[in-house]
Amino acid sequence: MAAQHGGGDTRTHGHPAPDEHHGTRNKVARSILDHGPSTAAELAQRLELTQAAVRRHLDALVSEGVVEPREKRVYGSRGRGRPARAFALTDYGRSAFDQAYDQLAVDAMRWIAQAAGGGEKGRAAVAAFARARVAAQAERYRAELERAAPGERARVLAEALSRDGYAATARGAPASSGEQLCQHHCPVAHAAEQFPQLCEAETEVFSRLLGTHVQRLATIAHGDGVCTTFIPGAASGAAPGTPKTSKTTAATASASTAGRNPA
Known part of the structure; x- marks a missing residue:
């Protein structure tokens, strides 16, 4: 009406x-x-x-x-x-507000890219913003992961992500000694679809928090049903925030494919 x-x-x-x-x-x-x-x-x-x-x-x-x-x-007697x-x-009504905030994020990152001059400079500026954003988020998780035993860090990270609306779980990866971190909801999926730097920065932060390289296998932003990150079973004797030097290159390579399906 x-x-x-x-x-x-x-x-x-x-x-x-x-x-x-x-x-x-x-x-x-x-x-x-x-x-x-x-x-x-x-x-x-x-x-x-x-x-x-x-x-x-x-x-x-x-x-x-x-x-x-x-x-x-009504509490007490009713007149x-x-x-x-x-x-x-309704649930639909709430989702409309989520989309409005998502569009604001897209507009902001588009402005950042244009203000930096567009092209490669613009992409680099958006990537710097994405890293700063997820780094601030990661600081809230770091203390919890430092207290967790190495084998519990993926689960602790999943619980922290869930509190921020990502509906995350950690489980054993099929036919491997590693684990899969699954995010069943992405509050910024629409923005990440247009700016994969958000997924790349998140993958890099997961690597630092878990102390090992990780590999992004699927993302909601790319059309998959779940954001899935593979964590090798050797994860982690290192402390959160200090991935082994020999694995730094692997972490960067894995992050570069974030937001896309593996070939």
Whole structure:
């Protein structure tokens, strides 16, 4: 249902423009994301709109599958009248916000590449940004991996990644003495599809954290169902952050194929 005019919207010749409808509707959905299931009255107060305007935007969001109505939970005795309906984001609605942030990442990296002069300089600038990003992420994991026994480091890394939304697991690799680190979700898959430097930097950081070379076998960004990284069984007598010198070249070579299927 297309939203009609309502109090609190900016108007053009008496009716809000389509972009203004869209912007206000996004604010309604964003408020629900930030504050949890909300009634029309709560949203109206929060966004300084009339309840009639909010209801029209909610009707549109429900028809698009972005939000769904629920009976608002009441604690204590319930007064007379029909209980207020609260509106919550659906899984589809949440994914729409993830895509919006992903697009922001793409736009930012495209700007970095252009600002550096494009071409090889632009790719190098994006790679430097990607390394800085994952290096900061890795610092949060380092202490946990340093405390873990060598044979437990892949599992500990998977648990740390899962807390950051990667739904990661570690398991024995088929027909080998190594392990596979599997990431079943990638919050930046759309960005990594266009900028494989993100996958390459992540692979390099895994190598440093685990103290051995690793090989990226598959990525969601390339169209695979899971991001899969092979960790050799000899992993790791080295401490996290200090891969053996003889394996540094191998780590770099493996990282260079990140984001692509192996030949």
